[in-house]
Amino acid sequence: MSNAHLPLGTENEFIARHIGPRDADIATMLALTGHDSLDSLTASVIPESIKGTSVLDLPAGQGEADALAAIKAIAAKNQQFRNHIGQGYYPCHTPAPILRNLLENPAWYTAYTPYQPEISQGRLESLLNFQTLIGDLTGMQIANASLLDEATAAAEAMTFCKRLSKNKAPAFFVSRHCHPQTLDVLRTRAEPLGIEVVIGDEAALEDFSGYFGVLLQYPASTGEIGDYRALVQRAHAAGALVAVAADLLALTLLTPPGEFGADVVLGSAQRFGVPLGFGGPHAAFFATRDAFKRDMPGRLVGISIDRHGKPALRLAMQTREQHIRREKATSNICTAQVLLANIASMYAIYHGPRGLSGIARRVHRLTSILAQGLKQLGHTVEQQHFFDTLSVVTANPVDEIHAAANARSINLRVLDELRVGLSLDETCDQASVEALWAVFAGPGRSLPDFAALAAATGDCLPPELLRETPFLQHQVFNRYHSETELMRYLRKLADKDLALDRSMIPLGSCTMKLNAASEMIPITWPEFGSLHPFAPAEQAQGYLELTGELEAMLCAATGYDSVSLQPNAGSQGEYAGLLAIRGYHASRGESQRDICLIPSSAHGTNPATAQMAGMRVVVVTCDARGNVDVDDLRRKAEEHRERLAALMITYPSTHGVFEERIREICAITHDNGGQVYIDGANMNAMVGLCAPGRFGGDVSHLNLHKTFCIPHGGGGPGVGPIGVKSHLAPFLPGHGHMQRKAGAVSAAPFGSASILPITWMYIRMMGGEGLKRASQLAILSANYIARRLEEHYPVLYTGENGLVAHECILDLRPLKDSSGISVDDVAKRLIDYGFHAPTMSFPVAGTLMVEPTESESKEELDRFCDAMIAIREEIRAAENGELDRDDNPLKNAPHTAAELVGEWTHPYSRELAVYPTASLIDGKYWPPVGRVDNVYGDRNLACACAPMSAYQEA
Known part of the structure; x- marks a missing residue:
């Protein structure tokens, strides 16, 4: 986005940092699609029936420095108490080399499943x-x-x-x-x-x-x-x-x-x-x-x-x-x-078995000394045998204990009117124990003698349950104990992988976009990282402000009235959404509604979730263009009118198209008593252009790890909050630590709270106009790739005007017959070109689903297209006999460096195998292994570190 027209001092550099193509690139890309502006393109893509439904009422985006300053001020409102609450959550030390080389390293956090x-x-x-x-x-x-x-x-x-x-x-x-x-x-x-x-x-x-x-x-x-x-x-x-x-x-x-x-x-x-x-x-x-x-x-x-x-x-x-x-x-x-x-x-690995045992023994010894001191102070420790946690019947009123703890910035676990709970952890030391004694002693009383108690106190583990079995004997847990060794091990592993820090990951349905450094910075701040999920609300005012603002932002992006941030994965969001529908029907005396209509093209989580929510799945067919067969939907909705609970539909469709009849589809469901669940997996094509909460959706989950920039982390974490219309709001997930006590779908009230600052930063920096532009560029990039590749690979589905949404499906099925080359062969050959493969054989077997995202530059889009075109020429060479149908670069891909320097028996050259394009010479990714044998792995299942002898034998 050009800033040339903005007044001095109001430039927001982040939008242009997030969006890959420059203005001149955009003009070139638009020309290939036959449009002269982004607005013209998206007007042709978005169906008439849902135009004007966007309600993206957000302020202009902030620059990176200003947004970081704003979130820093929010973070400062969180109070960092010493936490002894326990209950499954413990303060700990993240070793610095792991923090720097893994958690903060895009080679690890931007990788895909x-x-x-x-x-x-x-x-x-x-x-x-x-x-x-x-x-x-x-x-x-x-x-x-x-x-x-x-x-x-x-x-x-x-x-x-x-x-x-x-x-x-x-x-x-x-x-x-x-x-x-x-x-x-x-x-x-x-x-x-x-x-x-x-x-x-x-x-x-x-x-x-x-x-x-x-x-x-x-x-x-x-x-x-x-x-x-x-x-x-x-x-x-x-x-x-x-x-x-x-x-x-x-x-x-x-x-x-x-x-x-x-x-x-x-x-x-x-x-x-x-x-x-x-x-x-x-x-x-x-x-x-x-x-x-x-x-x-x-x-x-x-x-x-x-x-x-x-x-x-x-x-x-x-x-x-x-x-x-x-x-x-x-x-x-x-x-x-x-x-x-x-x-x-x-x-x-860093601590090894001896280090872990040492940490555990230290924590237990401190807990044992603490318990003896509490007894000296006149309190009753309920446990005879314990590890790191105690429940204490207090000699002083419980309220006084908690007040004294609060005065010393200490959190204890609230149990009841007579007892408090407390847990120790690896961050505790003698001072921590003495601070707790001071809380329980009350004013003016002398504290126990730590050294004397340490000398006199034995372990409080049950002798008959002491561990006798060794653990972590494999070499990997007994070598990397110095920072130098661990740093190199982490680098060695990262170098084996292909993540967004190396190249685009063109996965359809997965939206592998930029995870900007400025978005990631706040997640390692202690103001966000050190809070216990069950700390008193007054200590979490920064988090509550951030989550409140984020909920409002997501409502603005979707057109829904309320949002729950609790679901900590897209699958959990789906589940929470169907539970909300289920609760709504029950509140109206219609608990018999248990039929969920799901198109045959749906991702597998949809029917699996419906089954988990106690619903029966009825499949709706799709037509030859991949759209929902509206006549079949109407028949089945009317057939199950008395029992219809919901329709689950992905929009834009799993086929990468904005279905024209989406309003009619929603109306049919509503007319027959059901609610509409719109899967938000493809929300990246809609933000700022149309809003599911305004064209018929009752509930949607949002993949924050797709549309809203939380990184995939190699297969998680994910966040899948749900947005709902007002009539479903009373049935959003509850929690014992929230106003609504029942209905938790995750262990913590706000799920994966520590990564929510990523999405807050993204929306704050992009603003309404930036988010809309991101959606438009996602659509443009997908159509640019479709146009460049359609003469080489048929694009399987398009909308009424020949355009796709944010992703396109390339049909490779005819090539199997003409050349013997399968979709797997093409996917593996892309590795030789330095690319992660697009999504294979979903939603149609034998196809590749490509989603480029708005973050990729035209140069990177062209590099991918050039690779796909070159691969098509290789397939053509197999078709006409220039390459052997069974021994060619595609059938043998990917090629490793070890293979290159070994005896070469293939009828094609080493150069064609590993340097099919000149651009690879400057930065070649070398896969560490050849094509993996899936069948062998399942027939000879081994799912733990093998002894080194097994590797030597292999």
Whole structure:
């Protein structure tokens, strides 16, 4: 955007920094599409029926320095207390080399989900380390690559036990000693599925016959360490499965649940180097037995081989995931917490097994000394055996204790009128213990002698539950303990990967746009990072101001009346949106409404979510142009009129087109008593141009990690808030720490709060005009690519005027017949050209879906188009016999450096293999492995670090 016409001093440089093409480039791109202005182009793309629905009432954008100053002032309103609340969240140290070289490094935070394994070996290795860490500490055979938070993992464990338990009773027993936020999410998840959650004291539970599963907390939320060995045996005897929510740091000292018979072990890896951040994002973990691996939710990294027989990593058993199984899926989880799992993984690598045990022993010793001192001061510590958490029956009135703590900028856990809770962590020291004694002593009383108590106090871990099994014996956890070594290891892994810091990632449906440095800066400020999610509201005034402003910004962008920021992934946003619809129907006495209409083109999360929300999926067909078959929709809506709950539709469509009849589609649904859920995955084509809340939507989720610039982090974090019309607002997610107490879908009230400043900064800097321009440039870039490539690859779907929305689908199916080249071959060949592949075979098998985004320059768009055109010439050479149909650069792609210097047996040249265009000579990306064998990986599943001998043998 040119600033030439702006008065001096009002220039906003950020818009031009975010948007890639310059004014002259835009003119050239527009000419190719046959338009003379962005407004003319978008007027041709946006259907007449929804023009004028945009309500983007936002002020002009601010420059980067001014926006950073504004958010700094907001951050300053948060009070940084010393937090001893615990309850699953603990202050910790993020080691500086991990902070600098991973969390703040775009090579790590701008990468996409590793569905293309050849260009993802670095983060896949880090995730394999995470799985190994979890498997070792929990004593389980297999662990996934992270889930969204501990409460979500517990909910996944509940449905996991329901599917697999031999006991087919309808109830799930949950220990009252589990974290309260876990209980909240379990209740939310259980109700639509008809599961009865029974909360009680497991010590009093004798008959397990009425339960398909049991959830225990180890150690308990208030600190006690229970011996669950006999209980697990009784549960198994009744055919019930047992899940244990465990503390990772405690497991370095305690018997792992896998050794006393647990079927599932879950929890949070937050305290392994991830800041509190007012509740997230934090990586959860989920581990189970090998026999249950095909039912385990979430992603799973496995070891396979490449075409040279060398070890190579990949996401294993993808056929069990929601986007494949759809309404038959066991979960709708699509996003993991990869960036945070990688931090936790590197934290364990940096400290090693001895370092982790040392931290745990130090935390426990301090807690034991603290407990003895509290007893000296006349208070009653309820726990005999504990790790780092105590509940204390106070000799002084509880209100006085909390007031004294508040006066010293200390937060304790609020339990009840007689007790307070407190937890220690790795940031605590002698001064922390003495400060707590001062709180409990009251004015004028002398404090216990720390040195004397330290000398006299023993451990308070139960002797019969001390850990005897070694852990983290693999070399990776025993080498990188110096900063030099860790820095180089992180660099080595990053160099294996292809992220946005190297080239565009043209993934359709995923919107891999710029994650600007100025947006990222605030997330590492302690004013945002150090807050506990359950700190008193008066300490979080900065966060509450930021979230309030962000909710208003998102309402302005969507035309909805209210927003909830709680859902911490797009899948959770979908779920929360359908729960809001479900609650609305129930409030009107229409609980029988349980039919959800979903077009056949929908992403797999849609039907999976509907099933989780207790709805029955009825599929609506699409016509030959990819649009919803409106006649079929009308028939099915009328057929199910008495039971119709919702329509789930993505707009613009999954085919990359603004469907002309969207208002009619919404009206048909409303006329038959249903609500319209508009999936916001493609919102990047609509901001400032049209608003779903104004053309028929009742609720939408928004992928902040797509449209609103939160980075993908290698496959998470994501944020999926929902916007709703006013009649659905009473049914937005609640939380025990919010005004509406019921209905939590995430563990923390504001989900992944610590990354919300990214979106706030993006919207604040772009302003209304900048956001609209971003949408227009996204549409222009997609149409420019479609025009440049249409004579080489047919563009499968367009709108009425021959234009696409923000993405286009290239049809490669005819090439398979003419040349033997598949869509996979083209995707892998793009790696040799230095590109991540577009989305493969979705929504149509044998196609590539390309979404360039507004952030890519014309030069980069042209570089991609040139690569695709060159690949088409290579295919043509295979078609006419110039290249062998079976031994050619596409069939063998990608080519590694090791292959290049080895014996060359191919009929084409080395130069054609690795330098197909001259531009690559200046900055070649070398894939670390050849094409990965997916079938081998699933048939020979290995999902933890193999011993070094296995690599040598391979």
